[in-house]
Amino acid sequence: MPTPTPEAAPAQGLVASAHQTAGPYWHLVDFPEWADTTRHFGDRLPPGERIVLTGRITDGAGAAVADAMVEIWHADPMGEYPDPNGPEKEFQGYGRCATQADGSFRFVTLKPGPSPLDGEARANLRQAPHVALAVFARGLLTHLCTRLYFEGEPLNETDPVLNTVPPERRGTLIARPTGPGTWTLDLRLQGEGETVWMEI
Amino acid sequence: MSNIIPGYRRPDRLSQPPYDSAGYGSTRLRHPQQPPLRLPHTRTETSAPRFSPQRYAPRTDLTVQADGSAAMGERIIVGGRVLDEDARPVRNAMVEIWQANAAGRYNHPGDDHDAPLDPNFQGMGRVFTDQDGCYRFVTIRPGAYPWRNHKNAWRPNHIHYSVFGDGFAQRMITQMYFPGDPLLALDPIFHAIPDEAARNRLVATFDLELTRPEWALGYRFDLVLRGREATPMEDHH
Numbered sequence: 156m157p158t159p160t161p162e163a164a165p166a167q168g169l170v171a172s173a174h175q176t177a178g179p180y181w182h183l184v185d186f187p188e189w190a191d192t193t194r195h196f197g198d199r200l201p202p203g204e205r206i207v208l209t210g211r212i213t214d215g216a217g218a219a220v221a222d223a224m225v226e227i228w229h230a231d232p233m234g235e236y237p238d239p240n241g242p243e244k245e246f247q248g249y250g251r252c253a254t255q256a257d258g259s260f261r262f263v264t265l266k267p268g269p270s271p272l273d274g275e276a277r278a279n280l281r282q283a284p285h286v287a288l289a290v291f292a293r294g295l296l297t298h299l300c301t302r303l304y305f306e307g308e309p310l311n312e313t314d315p316v317l318n319t320v321p322p323e324r325r326g327t328l329i330a331r332p333t334g335p336g337t338w339t340l341d342l343r344l345q346g347e348g349e350t351v352w353m354e355i
Numbered sequence: 356m357s358n359i360i361p362g363y364r365r366p367d368r369l370s371q372p373p374y375d376s377a378g379y380g381s382t383r384l385r386h387p388q389q390p391p392l393r394l395p396h397t398r399t400e401t402s403a404p405r406f407s408p409q410r411y412a413p414r415t416d417l418t419v420q421a422d423g424s425a426a427m428g429e430r431i432i433v434g435g436r437v438l439d440e441d442a443r444p445v446r447n448a449m450v451e452i453w454q455a456n457a458a459g460r461y462n463h464p465g466d467d468h469d470a471p472l473d474p475n476f477q478g479m480g481r482v483f484t485d486q487d488g489c490y491r492f493v494t495i496r497p498g499a500y501p502w503r504n505h506k507n508a509w510r511p512n513h514i515h516y517s518v519f520g521d522g523f524a525q526r527m528i529t530q531m532y533f534p535g536d537p538l539l540a541l542d543p544i545f546h547a548i549p550d551e552a553a554r555n556r557l558v559a560t561f562d563l564e565l566t567r568p569e570w571a572l573g574y575r576f577d578l579v580l581r582g583r584e585a586t587p588m589e590d591h592h
Contacts, residue, residue: 168440169438169439169440169441169442169579169582170367170370170440170553170556170579171366171367171370171371171440171527171579171580171581171582172527172529172553172556172557172578172579172580173370173371173372173529173548173553173554173556173557174371174372174527174528174529175372175515175528175529175530175544175545175557176379176381176528176530176544177515177517177528178515179463179465180453180455180461180463180465180466181453181515181517181528182463182465183453183461183462183463183477183478183479184451184453184479184481184517214384214385215383215384215385215388216384218384220385222465226526228399228403228404228523229399230398230399236398236399236402237402237403237404237405239402239405239521243405243407243410247404247405248404249404270397270398270399271397271398272397272398273360273396273397273398273401282397282398282399285399287399287400287523289523289526291528292385293381293385294379294380294381294382294383294384294385294386295374295382295385295386296372296373296374296376296379296382296544296547297371297372297374298526298528299374299387300394302399315395315397316394316395316397319392320392324389344384344385344386344387345384345385345386345387345388346388349387349388349389350387351389351392352387352389352391352392353391353392353393353394354365354391354392354393354394355394355396355400355523355524
């Protein structure tokens with residue numbers, strides 16, 4: 156098969172580029188300090204509750220996924236996301252973490268508050284505190300997306316996303332407390348107990 | 356008054372690879388079997404982390420170490436634009452790149468390919484797009500390497516790209532390939548993308564404008580992130 160030169164892109168109606176796997180060597184862009192979103196505060200007390208998010212990723216055979224890149228994205232403790240036109244804030248709920256040999260990941264961050272559903276028009280609609288998760292790895296041609304919710308949050312009962320998930324699978328999205336300030340959610344790529352993956 | 360931030364357009368199915376791709380062995384135990392839950396886009400998906408060059412130091416020339424030592428191999432210039440589907444430039448976007456060295460070896464403990472490491476080449480870069488969505492970096496043309504997916508399997512020359520847009524729904528990791536590479540025809544990762552035109556958009560083009568006389572060849576590689584929905588869903592209640 157020849158490899159033709161790509162045609163010049165039309166000015167309008169472009170199509171988003173195709174994703175490709177991050178492969179097994181993505182660790183060249185792994186910066187372990189990124190797993191702690193509170194790192195810029197140093198010894199100062201950050202606003203809100205500092206928490207640990209952990210979990211293990213397993214594949215369809217139950218084996219540890221030891222070469223994955225996990226990213227988190229979530230609102231700040233007030234439920235706010237950065238204003239693209241405002242000043243850069245000290246805290247933003249973005250982190251990146253490499254899974255270990257046992258498939259585990261571990262983030263240190265600030266617990267997000269209830270966040271707006273969309274813009275000001277429906278500012279009274281709040282989402283339950285949650286963390287967007289993205290998993291990139293060898294064997295994932297496109298990253299997998301899901302959300303982590305916190306067990307016991309009253310807003311879980313009315314969250315517009317959580318409530319579209321069939322009740323019997325909702326548990327795959329709800330982290331449980333496993334220690335002081337520590338929340339755990341295991342992720343299953345495939346098979347029994349498969350995580351509810353989301354097309355975002 | 357409505358101020359709903361519109362979501363992003365859904366991907367064109369044939370232009371994106373599936374999770375389950377028989378030719379790529381690593382997808383077998385890693386692809387979900389349940390259909391994904393389609394999410395309405397909330398602020399979580401329409402917002403994104405912000406990265407500034409002040410906090411995330413750029414590394415735009417991968418070929419020279421701090422002490423001036425030069426990497427081995429063919430120096431190349433790679434540049435292009437990051438646009439959305441409406442051809443609007445994606446400004447101040449952080450673009451991370453990583454790749455094998457000229458011999459086809461990654462500076463990574465997991466890479467056991469019998470090819471030399473280059474102490475002067477780490478294979479990691481970070482650049483930011485400007486007000487026109489343009490980026491540019493200098494690197495070494497990466498070599499091909501074997502990967503055991505099937506008999507005599509070799510990956511075509513490629514550079515990995517990680518891009519952040521204005522919304523987390525635009526997040527993308529992909530690979531840039533080189534024109535005329537005979538291995539492209541045989542590569543199951545490249546061919547997992549069903550649409551031929553979409554595949555070929557991941558192949559850079561040789562660019563004489565980017566080529567610097569007496570110094571290095573230039574390759575152009577444009578990336579397109581998802582565009583916004585034309586009209587946000589209005590709530591009239």
